Amino acid sequence: MTDSRSRIIDRIARSTGGNFSTDSLEESFKALTVKHTLPPVQPQMEMADPVATFISEAGRNGARVTELESIAQVTPWLRDNTDNTSTSARFHLSPSILTQSLDWDGLTTTTETPTAAQSWGVVQAHTGIAETGTVMSLSDECPSGLLFLVERLVIVIAREDIVAYQEDAWQRLRARNILPRTVNWITGPSRTADIEQQIQIGAHGPREADYLVIDKPR
Structure with a gap:
């Protein structure tokens, strides 16, 4: 039998x-x-400019997108956006951001795990996906907790790291040769409709999300 x-x-x-x-x-x-299978069916989207599509889709998902000429403009942007806050912001930096030679003078920074309100996470994405306005973050470049425990998340993404489809993002990851322990996908601020079928912002992650699209990463 x-x-x-x-x-x-x-x-x-x-x-x-x-x-x-x-x-x-x-x-x-x-x-x-x-056994070979057919390639995945990708949505019919105009991908003449993946960066423009990424910015449009990210905005649709509730993220604020700002285009900067270079990564050196990240800290001036942070200063400009914290001048009107009622309390001093505390910036939690990812390892990938720490490798950049940025001027943090006057800003309170830490590498500790976020625990309090008014905490900002500043991270650098591995890949941006135009299809959905999503960013891919790797745990060996940014601890997962930093992505979900801050009140406001600032993600730096280079234009050259933005691809059209999610399959392209996985291909870039495989080309890296070293796989991280965790791959996180972030699509705008945290939100859920599980509670009374109404959108709740910040239920299990940042209430605000900013994408800084950089022309020249280094």
Whole structure:
């Protein structure tokens, strides 16, 4: 009598158009995993300028997008945007931001895990995805907690790191050769409609999100 595992493999083989023997589970699994499939269907979008699409989609998802000429303008932008706050902002910096030679004079910075209100996270994204206005962050470049425990998240992304589709982002990650422990996807500020079917901002992450699109990353 054929066991349940063999029946499952046989059903998978038939549904994928294969003709694999269930006599050897190992050989069947190998044949199924190497079988080529059609490429994923990507949405029909105008991608003549992925950066413009990224900015548009990010704005639709509630992120504020600012274009800067160079990464040196990040700290002046932070100063300008904290002048009107009632209390002093505390900037939690990711390791990738710390490697940049920026002028933090006059700004309160830390690498500790965020715990209080008025905390800002300043991070650098690995990849921006025009398809959805999403940014990809890697845990070895930015601790995951920094992305979710701050009140306002500032993400620096270079124009050259913005791709059209999410498949392109995974391809860039594979080309890196070293995989991080965690890959986080951020699409604007945190929001949910689980509570009474009404949008709640900041339910499980930052209430505000800013994307700083940089022409010259270094």
